[in-house]
Amino acid sequence: MENVVNKKSACLKIKKNLGEKAIILASKLEIVDRELEIRRDDAFIYVPLNRQPSEDELKALREKLPSCEISTKIFHERKKQIAFTELLEDKLPPHLLASLPRAIDFVGDIAIIEIPQELEAYRALVGEAILKTHESVQTVLAKTGAVSGTYRLREFSVIAGKPKTETIHKEYGCQFYVDLAKAYFSPRLCYEHNRVASMVKDGETVIDMFAGVGPFAILIAKKHENVKVYAIDVNPHAVEFLKKNIRLNRVEGKVHPILGDAKQVIEEKLLGMADRVIMNLPEKAIEFVDIACKAIKPKGGIIHFYTFVSGFDSLENMKLKLVEAVEKCGRKVEVLFSRFVRATAPYEWQAVIDAKIL
Ligand SMILES: C[S@@+](CC[C@H](N)C(=O)[O-])C[C@H]1O[C@@H](n2cnc3c(N)ncnc32)[C@H](O)[C@@H]1O
Structure with missing residues (x-):
């Protein structure tokens, strides 16, 4: 069984529909505890705080979110994310490790990367490493061409996971059905x-x-x-x-x-x-x-x-x-x-x- 570490922490309690606004505001004030997972129940979300907000910060929060409260709750610690590059350290020739792509785009449950020429032979390994290190990813696509044509489409090939190009992507509280092979979308x-x-x-x-x-x-x-x-x-x-x-x-x-x-x-x-x-x-x-x-x-x-x-x-x-x-x-x-x-x-x-x- 997996060990989940719990920790008691001050938090910002806010109605669910204002959750995103609260997270953005608390992030701007740099008071969010990134080591802990945000909690939700039917009515509220609870944003863990790394310290008690100052008077000025409380004023700023209440101005934008009059219904928010400072409360205390038990939170799960976030699992430490292992970089996919770490999983490849003993699988790739050392001189190729520096060529591993740094940027991954995430569209819904699809991860998109660019594989440089010298890593072509290892692309399945790279894809598997991304799948293993990103729980929510179901498919890894490699870009195989530039965005082109009237519809501004790009060609992809599936290098790991489910063979698909469609997904639902969430952005600022909206959801978007997307098929990357059929219509343009960029996160x-x-x-x-x-x-x-x-x-x-x-x-x-x-x-x-x-x-x-x-x-x-x-x-x-x-x-x-x-x-x-x-x-x-x-x-x-x-x-x-x-x-x-x-x-x-x-x-x-x-x-x-x-x-x-x-x-x-x-x-x-x-x-x-x-x-x-x-x-x-x-x-x-x-x-x-x-x-x-x-x-x-x-x-x-x-x-x-x-x-x-x-x-x-x-x-x-x-x-x-x-x-x-x-x-x-x-x-x-x-x-x-x-x-x-x-x-x-x-x-x-x-x-x-x-x-x-x-
Ligand atoms: C760069 S994408 C932008 C899509 C969207 N605005 C976004 O932010 O994701 C440009 C879009 O313009 C469409 N397009 C190209 N030429 C067009 C035209 N003459 N009239 C209307 N749409 C056009 C393409 O099909 C493509 O979906």
Whole structure:
């Protein structure tokens, strides 16, 4: 039988529906005890604390979570995670250990890695080591190509576990049916999904031009009571998943899925309707700036413009290109914010520019 170590600890007790908010806030205050497992019962979650919060911290907690309480409870200690690389130390030639991939992406119960050429012969061993060290992983996929084509898909091969590419992924309290072989999804965009969703205001109409399985659209609808989101994608599989995800997350009536080319769809039925347009098709978004401007209400609105920036270019230059493209459509523009989102290839980054269209 497995030995579970229990420990009594101060904790933050909060209603289940506020659990995620509480964990984020307590993490920001650096008061979460990471050695202990969070507990749940039917009504509450209990976040173990590494110390009693100070008066100021309590004030900050109560401001955002008026119903929270500081309590005491018995918690299980977390099992120490063994790195998959440790399991391979005596199975791989020593000179290859340094080539083991450091980054693993987790989409639901699927782990995704990139196997370098020199480790090809050992990929089944690498996959098994990941399965053994990550209890919740059922399948390990290796990337076998770059993201490509209109639907932005990538080829994978199963290197361990169940032979499948579909799963349910959880992000910020939403659930997404995903099939990585049929529709685009990246867990590395979760911060962006939440950043944009958090900026939406009550009463807004949003157009998500390249919606995929719905991570922006559904989170927006989940976070805000009174919003309308038109979620467009040209990939029929993505729209099928999007429809499932709308039902799964109970945002019917708020998110309207539309299969088709964003340009054509907007031209036909969404002209001048949007307070906000999301343009997450980095390699081509610049070609859609004119139609995004036409989608924005005459009084103005915001666009979230995603692009790639290579080592030979700069974010400043991408801003200039965006401003030029908007002005070409006869509208004024003010750049509000920009940041690098993630590295996408050697010397290439995905970036976002938020701009106000006037
Ligand atoms: C990079 S993915 C982004 C998906 C989603 N926004 C996300 O964050 O996961 C871009 C999506 O745009 C879709 N797409 C490509 N060209 C399109 C077009 N002309 N009109 C509508 N959707 C398009 C692709 O099928 C793909 O699902």
